[in-house]
Amino acid sequence: MNKTLKKNIGFLHLWLGLISGLIVFIVALTGSILVFEDELDQFFNPEFYKVAAVGKEKLPVDVIIADIEKQYHITEIDRIHTFYDPERSLIVTGPDDNKKDQIFSVDPYTGKVLASIPQKGRFFSVVLDLHRHLILGKFGKAVTGISCLIFVFMLLSGIVLWWPKKMKNLKQRLTVKWDASFKRVNWDFHSTFGFYTFLVLLVISLTGLTWSYKWFESGIYLLADGTAKKPSAKVENPTKTDPKGDKTFFYQKIFSKTDSIYKFKGDTQIRMPSDTINSVMVIKLNIEKSIPNISSMAYFDKYTGEIVKTKPYESFSNGDKIRRLIYPIHTGSIYGYPTKILAFLVCLFAVTLPVTGLIIWLGRKKTKKK
Known part of the structure; x- marks a missing residue:
């Protein structure tokens, strides 16, 4: 690679890293906590999840x-x-x-x-709000989105900077010289483990852009379905006004009808519309599947409880199916505990990157002064 180009990449890598370092630290730390959200919440708040007796x-x-x-x-x-x-x-x-x-x-x-x-x-x-918005609403969302884009660049530029000029030096780049000076160990730790975690961090960062930018989500649908338009998850309610009638066991009937439509074992969620236009949306998660977030949907009249539309998972567009996998991929839950542990460790390492990067910069600054 051209020496000047690599030097410019190194310049951008350094200063963009310093600018976004604190945000990356916060997002990576909260992300590592959220990997085991379900397990931790159930451990510390068992009364919220388990009944005393069946x-x-x-x-x-x-x-x-x-x-x-x-x-x-x-x-x-x-x-x-x-x-x-x-x-x-x-x-x-x-x-x-x-x-x-x-x-x-x-x-x-x-x-x-x-x-x-x-x-x-x-x-x-609170942790999720900090992770996505820094508890600063739309402004925080913009900041984390930009920082995520910068982090993607940091990962790619980091690989360029890590790549040895000569292949005989490859072994040196793949190991940390633990018995060397602190400055050398810090640099080795930053670059070597940055290489080992590169692919996983890149996947986590790219999937994270889905929540920051509509254009990124639209890109998923464009590649998968040939159209950037995301199918609407809402269905208009056929009954326009609330008729007088028997509403006894309204919710229970909806749950029972959903189970009669989708006979697989699953957890079911009713989502009531926040307006007067749309139907009741019911989502049944198929827990028989090895991959998470495989759900089928049904829609019911919000006044009568009658079935309006069914939408089994098999009828989802390719874009919808990929979009539903984004969350388990991002959180590491896609293949259970093995990928969760991997995501947790990689996120913890990402927490150290702004710190070790700052130490590298301070070391170089001190050397230049001398």
Whole structure:
């Protein structure tokens, strides 16, 4: 490679790294925590996930919802999440009198509320907000998005800078000389493990761009489906006004109908529309599949509870199928614990990159002064 070009790449690598270092540190650290979000949350808050004893029969969901609405002054229901595991609690989300979303964990056998917490006050909700938005809303989202783009460049330029001029020096670039000076060990650690983690970090960074930029998500659909337009997840409600009729066991009927349509074992979630236009969306996750996030959908009339449309996973476009894999790939859950552990370790190493990079720069600055 041209010496001047490599020098310019090194200049950009250094200064862009210094500019984005703090953001990369925060995003990588929070990302490593979020890899094991489910496991950690269940470990520290078992009462939110597990019932004390498995009963003979679960209560109708509508009975549970009516009690929560009355007891906690919930004005409407946003989501209801049921689980195939008989030990799992029922999760209900909805806004209170102050329009703040609350999450309730309920024993589906007794109807007892096991725990409740404001959705935004949940520890992992705060960590996720910090990871994606730095708790700064749209401005924070823009900052993390730009930093993610810079980090992709840092990874690619890092490989260019790591690449030895002569192949006989390759072995030296693949090992850390632990018995050398601190300055040398720090440089070896930064560059050598940067090479080993390059591919995984690149995949995590590129998939992370999906939440930062619409153009990146549109690119996925363009490559997979030939059109950049993402299929709408909403279906218009056929009944325009609320007719008078029997609404007894409204939610329970929806859950039962969904199970009759999709007979595989799965966890089911009802999502109520936030407007008067769209239908109730139901998502059933297929837990029989080895790969996560394989779900089928059904839509129901928000007033009558009648089936409006079914959308089995097999009917999803290639773009939709790839998009549903982005999250498990990004978090490392795609193949269970082996890939989760890999993602966790790689993210922890990414936390060190801004630190070791800063030390390299300070060392060079000190040398120039001398």
